[in-house]
Amino acid sequence: NAGVTQTPKFRILKIGQSMTLQCAQDMNHNYMYWYRQDPGMGLKLIYYSVGAGITDKGEVPNGYNVSRSTTEDFPLRLELAAPSQTSVYFCASRHPHRGTGTEAFFGQGTRLTVV
Amino acid sequence: GESVGLHLPTLSVQEGDNSIINCAYSNSASDYFIWYKQESGKGPQFIIDIRSNMDKRQGQRVTVLLNKTVKHLSLQIAATQPGDSAVYFCAENPTGGGNKLTFGTGTQLKVEL
Numbered sequence: 001n002a003g004v005t006q007t008p009k010f011r012i013l014k015i016g017q018s019m020t021l022q023c024a025q026d027m028n029h030n031y032m033y034w035y036r037q038d039p040g041m042g043l044k045l046i047y048y049s050v051g052a053g054i055t056d057k058g059e060v061p062n063g064y065n066v067s068r069s070t071t072e073d074f075p076l077r078l079e080l081a082a083p084s085q086t087s088v089y090f091c092a093s094r095h096p097h098r099g100t101g102t103e104a105f106f107g108q109g110t111r112l113t114v115v
Numbered sequence: 116g117e118s119v120g121l122h123l124p125t126l127s128v129q130e131g132d133n134s135i136i137n138c139a140y141s142n143s144a145s146d147y148f149i150w151y152k153q154e155s156g157k158g159p160q161f162i163i164d165i166r167s168n169m170d171k172r173q174g175q176r177v178t179v180l181l182n183k184t185v186k187h188l189s190l191q192i193a194a195t196q197p198g199d200s201a202v203y204f205c206a207e208n209p210t211g212g213g214n215k216l217t218f219g220t221g222t223q224l225k226v227e228l
Contacts, residue, residue, distance in 0.1 A: 004158075033216065042204060043159070043218040058215060090158050092216075103149050104206075104216055106158035 002026050006091050006107035013081040013114045021076040021110050023091030030096045032074040033104065034058075034066065036087040043090060049074055050096070081114045088112070127225045134192040136222045138205035141186060145207040149216070150179060150190045153202045162190070162203075192224075200226045 007022045025032065030051045035043035035058075045058030049068040063085055065077040074093075078085060088111050092104040128134045140148070146167040151159035165172045165179045165188075172179050178191040188205050202221040209215070 035218075042220040045215055045217070048215060094216075103161040103164050105161070106151075108158050109156075 004091055004093055004105050004107040006110050008110060009108065010111045011113070013078075013112065015081060015083065015114060017081050018077070018079050019081070021089055021112070023074045023076070023107060024072050025093040025105070026072065027093060027105065028071060029093035030071065031094045032068065033092040034064070034074070034076045035090045035092065036060065037090060038087050046076065083114050086112060086114045124220070125223045125225065127227055128195050129227050130195060130197060132195055134195045134199065134224060136190045136203050136224065138188040138219055139186060140188060140205070140207050142207060142209045143186065145209045147208040148179070148181065148188050149206045151204045151206060153204065153221070159204060195226050197226050197228065200224055
């Protein structure tokens with residue numbers, strides 16, 4: 001059981017380039033999230049999805065796009081990379097029920113630098 | 116706007132002492148709270164959670180206390196160990212908030228030998 005897997009772990013992009021951050025989970029979780037974490041800061045929600053075919057904006061969606069064609073995968077797309085998007089990106093997933101034991105599980109992160 | 120905030124950015128404790136990490140939340144509609152631990156270079160790891168119909172929940176060496184009256188959450192770590200050194204985040208899930216988890220800034224816990 002791999003949990004939440006993110007690829008790549010590290011990436012350097014030039015301004016204006018595009019890339020897709022991959023996220024896959026094998027826990028059959030309906031809910032998936034993308035967060036970014038700037039140095040010394042907390043996690044800010046970029047986009048989230050409550051199931052295949054459904055996505056919603058979080059706190060900081062500008063400059064990003066997502067898709068959710070399957071329950072397992074939730075890729076994050078950067079179309080025109082900017083230095084402000086230099087950050088560590090975390091993907092997470094969770095079970096839809098709201099009781100205890102429905103915490104979000106996180107991937108190990110993708111460290112992105114835009115130069 | 117609604118926010119989750121932490122009182123102290125850094126907390127230093129002696130090995131073996133108890134640690135208390137505090138968190139204030141402002142969204143009275145939140146009904147589910149989670150504490151995460153994040154070690155350097157890693158993703159957040161679940162520690163313990165609590166629903167709003169509870170005021171205390173205990174795990175292994177950790178206890179979470181919830182005071183809904185003052186919108187305050189705390190994480191108590193008993194007999195703090197060097198391996199507890201990390202950044203600790205509280206997160207809240209507002210009712211009707213689309214199941215979004217909102218995180219605070221975090222508290223850096225440093226365990227001194």
